[in-house]
Structure formats: structure tokens, C-alpha cells
Amino acid sequence: MIDLDKMAAQVRMCAGCSKMCRHVCPTFFAWRSDSPTPHSRALLIHQEIIGAREIDKRGVEVLYQCLECSHCLTWCVPEIDIATIVESKRQDLVKTNRQPEGISRLRSVVEETHNPFGEPHSKRNHWIKTRKVKGNRVLYFTGCTAAYREKNSAKDTVSILEALGYSVEITPDEWCCGSPLFRTGEFEAGLKQASHNVEILNNIDADEILVTCPGCYRVLTTDCPENGFELNKPVRHISEFLNQSLSKLQSGNIDVAVTFHDPCHLGRHSNIYDAPRAVIEHVAGAPVVEMARNRENAMCCGNGAGLRTLFPEHAKKIGAERINQARKIGARYVVTSCPFCKEMLSAQSGTEVLVFDLPEFVMRIAMNPNVKTD
Numbered sequence: 410m411i412d413l414d415k416m417a418a419q420v421r422m423c424a425g426c427s428k429m430c431r432h433v434c435p436t437f438f439a440w441r442s443d444s445p446t447p448h449s450r451a452l453l454i455h456q457e458i459i460g461a462r463e464i465d466k467r468g469v470e471v472l473y474q475c476l477e478c479s480h481c482l483t484w485c486v487p488e489i490d491i492a493t494i495v496e497s498k499r500q501d502l503v504k505t506n507r508q509p510e511g512i513s514r515l516r517s518v519v520e521e522t523h524n525p526f527g528e529p530h531s532k533r534n535h536w537i538k539t540r541k542v543k544g545n546r547v548l549y550f551t552g553c554t555a556a557y558r559e560k561n562s563a564k565d566t567v568s569i570l571e572a573l574g575y576s577v578e579i580t581p582d583e584w585c586c587g588s589p590l591f592r593t594g595e596f597e598a599g600l601k602q603a604s605h606n607v608e609i610l611n612n613i614d615a616d617e618i619l620v621t622c623p624g625c626y627r628v629l630t631t632d633c634p635e636n637g638f639e640l641n642k643p644v645r646h647i648s649e650f651l652n653q654s655l656s657k658l659q660s661g662n663i664d665v666a667v668t669f670h671d672p673c674h675l676g677r678h679s680n681i682y683d684a685p686r687a688v689i690e691h692v693a694g695a696p697v698v699e700m701a702r703n704r705e706n707a708m709c710c711g712n713g714a715g716l717r718t719l720f721p722e723h724a725k726k727i728g729a730e731r732i733n734q735a736r737k738i739g740a741r742y743v744v745t746s747c748p749f750c751k752e753m754l755s756a757q758s759g760t761e762v763l764v765f766d767l768p769e770f771v772m773r774i775a776m777n778p779n780v781k782t783d
């Protein structure tokens with residue numbers, strides 16, 4: 410949450426800016442219009458704060474066209490944090506009941522089923538088989554996308570952990586981490602999910618919590634402590650975990666170009682850039698071929714902060730552009746470290762480019778050295 414005075418000062422400054430970050434904003438790219446840009450979002454909020462003009466229905470739409478990817482922040486000399494400002498304003502829109510209908514629907518679905526897809530909770534992660542292994546106990550928080558939509562990623566995560574000698578715990582009582590709610594301004598509903606999860610996770614005897622979804626990672630490591638919910642064990646992202654286990658992973662010899670797509674919540678939001686690259690390079694036995702936009706300058710996949718829920722066609726357009734960027738450098742494999750990015754990018758990639766979540770890539774290459782790489 411941003412302090413109101415700070416927000417007022419920041420949007421005033423941004424409203425008068427010559428829009429030096431606009432060219433990196435994925436929603437400016439998708440709409441080809443000056444409305445869904447950092448500057449226009451700030452201007453809308455500035456006008457409402459000074460009493461010049463209330464945010465109308467179109468203004469609400471523009472505020473919900475933001476991916477909260479924080480790309481604009483990397484270009485902004487005065488460091489105006491538009492993603493945080495937009496999220497704060499969304500909270501205000503929810504409090505005053507001005508949010509889009511699709512966002513209220515999303516909240517109801519998560520409240521009822523504890524996942525954003527409306528799938529039955531009873532089918533969440535019971536299907537994941539674990540073996541009894543005598544090793545350190547890792548509590549794998551599966552997250553909604555891997556549990557319901559990217560099941561190979563969840564299965565491969567468990568297989569890798571067990572092959573590395575860990576005993577994997579999974580709880581059927583986990584709920585959505587709350588990320589889709591926090592990011593869309595449904596703060597109170599997000600807190601309910603988060604407090605439930607913290608209570609459940611704190612009552613399980615394990616050495617650490619492992620997550621593969623950067624959205625879950627951000628909630629568990631940032632949103633929870635910021636709101637007074639303390640976990641009693643460390644949380645690690647799979648990329649950090651595997652990076653610390655490289656000596657136990659086979660190194661391959663891939664002769665096709667492999668690139669890495671940085672998820673916004675892992676890169677710009679959590680500052681994890683090197684770990685997934687180190688894992689890929691070790692497993693592939695070759696350097697990552699970087700896209701022109703990489704690390705802090707990586708383009709969002711288009712899936713975040715409710716954009717796909719409200720504007721699916723524009724979200725897909727952004728995902729397709731990210732795949733084009735991979736094609737331009739001749740990548741055959743695009744590896745990401747987020748089941749949510751994987752879902753979006755693989756839906757846009759066709760057959761020429763193959764997209765993997767990091768555990769899938771490691772499983773396919775390091776755990777299966779006989780696999781063909783073409």
C-alpha cells in the first residue's frame with residue numbers, strides 16, 4: 410500500500426511527464442493507443458485527487474488494463490511506481506464499488522472454490538502422487554495454475570524433488586495464494602486466502618516451503634509479512650532451489666537455442682534473474698540465448714493482474730508478441746519459471762517454438778538424458 414500523500418505527489422509528477430516509459434508498456438503495445446499507458450493512468454488518478462474530474466467507467470477500464478508488470482518503473486528516472494499506485498487505486502475502486510463486474514465475479518469464484526478457475530476444491534492437488542522418501546521435508550505449495558492447468562509442471566516438480574532425495578509434503582487444504590485478488594484490488598478477500606494458507610502451512614512439519622509460481626512466491630514472501638502474517642519456515646522458489654542443487658543434476662548437450670522468459674513477479678518484483686538462467690545453462694550444457702528484451706527489460710507475457718480475465722484478446726496479443734521476440738533470435742525452446750507464464754506463452758507458440766516451465770525442462774533434459782532435443 411502506498412501512502413496517499415506520496416501517491417498524490419507521484420501522480421502529479423507523472424501527469425506532467427513527457428511519457429519517456431510509454432514504449433515499454435505492453436498495454437500501449439496491445440491497444441496501440443495513448444489511453445492504456447503509465448502516464449494516462451497517473452493523469453486519471455491525479456485529476457480525481459485534485460477534484461478536477463472523477464474516474465468514470467472508461468477511466469476504471471484504463472486502470473484495469475494495467476498488468477502491474479512494473480516495466481515502466483525500470484525506465485522512470487523519478488522512479489514513479491505505477492504498478493503499486495494502480496493497485497492502490499484499484500483497492501479504492503473496490504471499496505467504493507466501482508470495480509468492473511468481471512473483478513467482482515473473480516472474487517466470488519475464488520471465495521467459493523479457492524481457485525480462480527472455478528474448479529472444485531476437492532480436485533485441487535489430491536491427484537499428485539508422492540512417495541515416502543527419507544530426506545529433508547519440503548512442503549510444496551502447488552498454486553492454482555500448476556494444480557489445475559499445468560499439471561505436468563506439478564508432477565515434474567515432485568519427481569525432481571524426490572529424485573534429489575527430498576520428502577515432499579502437499580496439503581489438500583491449501584487455497585489460492587490470493588495473488589489474483591491482491592493484484593486486482595480485492596485486498597480484503599486476498600487477506601482471507603493468505604491468512605488461511607499461513608495458518609495451514611505453519612501447522613505442517615517441514616523444513617521449508619517450495620513454490621514454483623512467482624505470484625505465490627511474492628504473496629508468501631512479501632504480501633503476507635507486510636500484512637502481519639508470518640510464516641514459520643523459509644520460502645524458496647524452485648529456481649533458487651535447483652540452482653543450489655546443480656551438482657546433483659545431469660548436464661546435457663543441447664544443440665538448439667534455448668531462451669528464458671523472465672516472469673514479472675520473479676524478476677522485477679523479486680529480483681531473481683540469475684538462478685533460473687544458471688539452472689538452464691547447467692541442464693542444457695549451453696548458454697541461454699537472450700531475447701532482446703531480457704531481465705529487468707523483459708516484456709510481460711500478458712497474463713497478469715486480471716488482464717486476461719477482462720481483456721483476453723489483448724492479453725493474448727501480448728503473449729504472441731513475446732513469442733515473436735523468441736522467434737526473432739531463433740529460439741527453439743522458451744523456458745520460463747512460472748506455470749502462469751507457461752500457460753499463456755505455450756498457447757501462443759504453435760509447434761515451431763516449445764515452451765516449458767522450469768521443472769518440465771529440467772525433467773525432460775536432466776532427468777532423461779536420452780531424450781532427443783530436436
Ligand code: SF4
Pocket residue numbers: 422423424426427428429430431447448451481482484485486487488489491
Ligand atoms: S512512469 Fe515515469 S517515465 Fe513513465 S510517464 Fe510517469 S513519470 Fe514519466
Ligand code: SF4
Pocket residue numbers: 433434435436437446447450474475476477478479480481482491492
Ligand atoms: S505496470 Fe506495466 S502495464 Fe502497467 S503501466 Fe507500467 S508498463 Fe504498463
